[in-house]
Amino acid sequence: MYATRRADRTVTASRHRKTRIAAALAGAAAVMALSGCAGVEYREDICSGGEYPVLSVGGTGSACVRDGEEPPAGFVRYPQGKVPEQVGDEWDLYWDTHTVDKDGKIVDAPDVS
Known part of the structure; x- marks a missing residue:
């Protein structure tokens, strides 16, 4: 035969507290997921590691070249x-409207009005 155990009030209160904490943490995680982690800014690098950016002469185009190699x-x-x-x-924004000429002088990009 099974004896019924009476729940101790402190044990029951502790379980409720843990449940509320878990619910609060789950809610906070949901808010962060739905907000797109507001406040956390993602910035994309121009080139990958081991590369450096180069600019096209007379235009606003660019490319990435491996470190140690010439453009x-x-x-x-x-x-x-x-x-x-x-x-x-x-x-990056500056070079949208500027370039270098064949002599290496910084000039306005030709397609800028």
């Missing part, structure tokens, strides 16, 4: 201190 024909390294590192950063 291909028609491309040059960005001027020192003006190298874009992440999509949308100051220099």
Whole structure:
């Protein structure tokens, strides 16, 4: 025969507290998932690791070249201190409207009105 056990109030209260904490944590996780983790900004690098960006001469195009290799024909390294590192950063936006000419001088991009 089975004897019925009376639930101790402290054990019951502890279980309810754990349930409320678990529910609160689950709710917080759901809010973060649904909000797209607001406040956490993702920034995409211009090039992958082991590469550096180069600019097309006379245009706003760019490419990535492996470290230790020279830029291909028609491309040059960005001027020192003006190298874009992440999509949308100051220099990435700058080079949308500027370029370098065949003498390496920074000029307005030809397609900018």
